[in-house]
Amino acid sequence: GSAFAQTSTVTLFGVADVAVRQVKNGNAGTVKGVTSGGNTTSRLGVRGVEDLGGGMSAGFHLESGIELDAGTANASKFWNRRSTVSLIGSFGEVRLGRDSTPTYNNAVNDEFGIVGVGSRGIFVYGSGSNLGSGANTLQRTDNGVSYFLPKNLGGAFGQLHVAAGEGNTVGNKYYGGRVGYEDKQFLVGGAYGTTDVGGTQGKFKNYNLLFNYKSPWGTLHTLFDVKKWGARKSTEISVGATIPVTVGQIRVGYTNADRSGGAVGSGYANGDDSTRLALGYVYDFSKRTAVYGTVARIGNKGAARSSVLYTTPAGMLGGQNSTGAEVGLRHNF
Amino acid sequence: GSAFAQTSTVTLFGVADVAVRQVKNGNAGTVKGVTSGGNTTSRLGVRGVEDLGGGMSAGFHLESGIELDAGTANASKFWNRRSTVSLIGSFGEVRLGRDSTPTYNNAVNDEFGIVGVGSRGIFVYGSGSNLGSGANTLQRTDNGVSYFLPKNLGGAFGQLHVAAGEGNTVGNKYYGGRVGYEDKQFLVGGAYGTTDVGGTQGKFKNYNLLFNYKSPWGTLHTLFDVKKWGARKSTEISVGATIPVTVGQIRVGYTNADRSGGAVGSGYANGDDSTRLALGYVYDFSKRTAVYGTVARIGNKGAARSSVLYTTPAGMLGGQNSTGAEVGLRHNF
Amino acid sequence: GSAFAQTSTVTLFGVADVAVRQVKNGNAGTVKGVTSGGNTTSRLGVRGVEDLGGGMSAGFHLESGIELDAGTANASKFWNRRSTVSLIGSFGEVRLGRDSTPTYNNAVNDEFGIVGVGSRGIFVYGSGSNLGSGANTLQRTDNGVSYFLPKNLGGAFGQLHVAAGEGNTVGNKYYGGRVGYEDKQFLVGGAYGTTDVGGTQGKFKNYNLLFNYKSPWGTLHTLFDVKKWGARKSTEISVGATIPVTVGQIRVGYTNADRSGGAVGSGYANGDDSTRLALGYVYDFSKRTAVYGTVARIGNKGAARSSVLYTTPAGMLGGQNSTGAEVGLRHNF
Known part of the structure; x- marks a missing residue:
């Protein structure tokens, strides 16, 4: 056990989230099991901020994803979720290290918290979301240099992010940015990013527009997300809502993913489309602890193979459907 | 360094234990070295509990074993000792994630703290203890769902544990339970568990009975532990004691492991038996810090190959003996 | 987040350091990138001390290196920097586990903090520093038993370190020691260590002499470091200085590495020599946070291949030069 004696501020934080789940993925069949992070990704993190005076501060952030059902961390990249050091001042923030990309940051504010069988995250960063390009930047990059606008711009925010290719790394070299505005009622944002993936097809490109509307009856979540690589293109439109009820919250979400340009059978041909439909409920014991349940279905057409997993x-074969149901317990610390 | 500022309670805890050791394992020869965890397994953990009101609470527990002699954690399963989230109330506790099994929980209260060259843990979970079945549940399971009886039952306790097989996992799918009673004088418990291991030999089964007697002159530790798989069977009877002396404690332990049913030469044939004899001393500098010394010998007959390692x-060949001696320093934090 | 409630003292500490860097290594070409630890190695650690009374204490220290640019920890040895338990008293300190060697401890007090493109650490533990012997002890050993002289000897200090070979481990079995003296003006030390590396060439040997002079105008850092294995020998002489200026500090360093005895083309032949020249500047925002910049050049002759990396x-071919420049942000916590 431990008491802490120094004057600096280091925070140990995280999420422990485990669900019981049943999924069916076409010919891959039905699997019942226990899984990590149906509501929020399980993790352990350490972060801190030092006040440097004169309006400046320095900070660090280390965050490690955990598969809580099996006790595993990422074997090759322990601090896989974030490892950064920052210098912050009236000019904004300069942040160095492994971090999420602007295009990801602009897409992750959905009704299901971007994880679990019901989330639009399946299309934001799941199988096939890089269109087979080898881009490894749908969530995060290594070797990142980010600049964030200062926080006192009346709700406006912005980020520029460059990730070094370091000579020969394919799929990590990324340029991107994001601008947006948030107040008590609206959150709107746009982001654009390109990734060097080698080959002759050109760069992998991703851009998206986020529009959320917050009101007493709940929050509307929408996202328009486009990915391109050579002739291949995927356009996803997502609409969802978080609706407070007498006890707890109801969550609903829908996505239509329209793919085109790829060869027949590739999963990226015209008509290789997918539709997501999800319904969930969250009961909050406290601000930190909740139980939740979600049911979701992804319908695939043509050679599309999106899965709730x-x-x-x-x-699982092209055109087969994927369904899932999960009930879990989430605890933030 | 770090000070902590939030109102929730997170505890950082662990054990640092290193010993200097000499072991001899028949033809494998003598090895002198430095090893981790002769008294208690070295580890680092993070745990916390949140009071939800109304007699309910939520908690998490992450625990990572460390080979302190070499600075290694488990490469494929960092939180290998435990990774769970719990909901606790008057109904008891529901615990989800990777955790120890009821059969293990019922066997681990021995005079040597279940580790080191002298412990009966060698038979509880060491080489050969799954009878060659492939069962991976002698200590813990992934994907566990456990229910624990509430703590206010006048000394009675109980646990049910189910671990999901998740489609195709051999050796992890487990069903088991434990009931028992503890007061100031007695600790008695019984546990039973079965593990799916595929093949045609049926499930791997393990059951055990624990009886400890606590008195001013010391504690008596006994265990009757049976493992079965197809025709193979192992029955271990262990007796040990922890005896306070003027300064520190003396520990003695004995096990007889009686194996049968396997083919000749398999190590599980009738007569492939083992005997353990161990003597140790622990000097406590404080509740948290101790130095300790242990000498132990395992005698093997037939093709039995149990080792203090x-x-x-x-x-090491069948029927050869194994001896070990270690002196170490253990510090809990 | 977390508050800590127990009476023992556990400290969570570390360094987050990331730099933007450009290096050129002869035919290996120029690489621009983002790297971890240009000023101080990025790390996360946990340590604690318990007062046992009577002038005695117990302590532990766990420390994990982090490649902050990519979020990686050491995949096979998570606590790669240190994992020890200690008993401390008027007799000194006994320390068990993975730790740095006396020869390393005596060499690491340089103007560049032993890391980054400008440090003499390139010769202390970089490529070729074990003369091809297989010795794995230039920084640390597994399975170490160390004895340190007590701290109240009027500035004198000393360490003995033995690392177990554990039967068949080549390159880890080490015997070494260090003695020295430090006051407000001087730091002087001498260390010697030998490592079993198998084969017929005998042991790998390393000895070094450190002399630092501290004054108001700055600190002079010198090291005389010799490595031997069979006929191969490397002798490095380093001189450097840390010079406070009106704002921040200037750092300069020089090394001449004189190799001999190896076969022609091996990189260890007579004339396979290297020269290091480095210039750096550090601006301290606080005691914990700094920005820094370094330029460095290593000139190689014959088949020598030392690199700022x-x-x-x-x-990179023998005799080619290596140059590097980096600008970074370092934050201690």
Whole structure:
């Protein structure tokens, strides 16, 4: 056990979230199991900020994803969620290290918290979302240099992000940015990013527009997200809502993913489209602890193979549907 | 360094234990070295509890084993000792994630703290303890759902534990339970568990009975532990004691492991038996810090190959004996 | 987030350091990138001390290096920087586990903090510093038993360190020691260590002499470091200085590495020599946070291949030069 004696401020934080889940992925069949992070990704983090005086501060942030059902951390990249050091002042923030990309940051404010069987995250960063390009930047990049606008711009925010290719790294070299505005009622944002992926097809490109509307009856979540690589293109439109009820919250979400340009059978041909429909309920014991339940279905057409598992299992064939249901317990610390 | 500012309670805890050790394992020869965890397994953990009101609480527990002699954590399963989230109330506790099994929980209260060259843990979870079945549940399971009886039952306790097989996992799917009673004088418990291991030999089964007697002159530790898989069977009877002396404590332990049913030469045939004898001393500098010394010998008959190293070295032949001596320093934090 | 409630003292500490860097290594070409630890190695650690009374204490120290640019910890040895438990008294300190060697401890007090493109650490533990012997003890050993002299000897200090070979481990079995003296003006030390590396060439040997002079105008850092294995020998002489200026500090460093005895073309032949020249500047925002910039050049003769990258890239040929420049942000916590 431990008491802490120094004057600096280091915070140990995280999420422990485990769900019981049943999924069916076409010919890959039905799997019942226990899984990590149906509501929020399980993690452990350490972060801190030092006041440097004169309106300046320095900070660090380390965050490690955990598969809480099996006790595993990422074997090759322990601090896989974030490892950064920052210098912050009236000029904004300069942040160095591994971090999420502007295009991801602009897409992750959905009704399901971007994880679980019901989230639009399946299309934002799940199987096939890089259009087969090898881009490894749908969530985060290594070797990032980010600049964030200062926080006192009356609700406006912005980020520029460059990730070094470091000579020969394919799929990590990224340029991107995001601008937006948030107040008590609206959150709107636009982001654009390109990733060097080698080959002759050109860069992988991603841009998206986020529009959320917050009101007493609930929050509307929308996202328009486009990915392009050579002739391949995927356009997703998502609409969802978080609706407070007498006890707890109801969550509903819908996505239509329209793919085109790829060869027939590739999963990226015209008509290789997918539709997501999800319904969930969250009961909050406190601000930190909740139980939740979600049911979701992804319908695939043509050779499309999107799955509620994010990583499509090998046995699932193109055009087969994916369904999932989960009940879990989430605790923030 | 760090001070902590939030109102929730997170505890950072662990054990640092290193010993200097000499072991001899038959033809595998003598090895002198430095090893981790002769008294208690070295580890680092993070845990916390949140009071939800109304007699309910939520908690999490992350615990990572450390080989302190070499600075290694488990490479594939960082939080290998435990990774759970819990909801606790008057109904008891529901716990989800990776955790120890009821059969293990019922066997781990021995005079040597279940680790080191002298512990009966060698038979509880060491080499050969799954009878070659592939069962991976002698200590813990992934994907566990556990229910614990509430703590206010006048000394009675109980646990049910189910671990999901998740489609195709062999050796992890487990059903088990434990009931018992503890007061100031007695600790008694019984546990039973079965593990799916595929094949045609049926499930791997383990059951055990624990009886400890606590008195001013010391504690008596006994265990009757049975493992079965197809025709193979192992029955271990262990007796030990922890005896306070003027300064520190003396520990003695004995096990007889009686194996049968396996083919000749398998190590599980009738007569492939083992006997453990161990003597130790612990000097406590404080509740948290101690130095300790242990000498132990395992005698093997027939093709039995049990070793004080838990994992029998390749060069040790059936029927050869294993001896070990270690002196170490253990510090809880 | 977390508050801590127990009476013992556990400290969570570390360094977050990321730099933007450009290096050129002969035919291996120029690489621009983002890297971790240009001023101080990025890390996360946990340590604690318990007062046992009577002038005695117990302590532990766990420390994990982090490649902050990519979020990676050491995949096979998570607590790669240190994992020890200690008993401390009027007799001194006994320390068990993975730790730095006396020869390393005696060499690491340089003007560049032993890391980054400008440090003499390139010769202390970089590519080729074990003379091809397989010795793995230039920084740390596993399985170490160390004894340190007590701290109240009027500035004198000393360490003995033995690392167990544990039967068949080549390159880790080490015997070494260090003695020295430090006051407000001087730091002087001498260390010697030998490592079993198998084969017929005998042990790998390393000895060094450190002399630092501290004054108001700055600190002079010198090191005389010799490595031997069979006929191969490397002798490095380093001189450097840390010079406070009106704002911040200037750092300069020089090393001449004189190799001999190896076969022609081995990189260890007579004339396979290297020269290091480095210039840096550090601006301290606080005691914990700084920005820094360094330029450095290593000139190689004959078949020498030393690089500012410590690990020489494959494409760099013998006799080619290595240059580097980096600008970074370092934050201690």
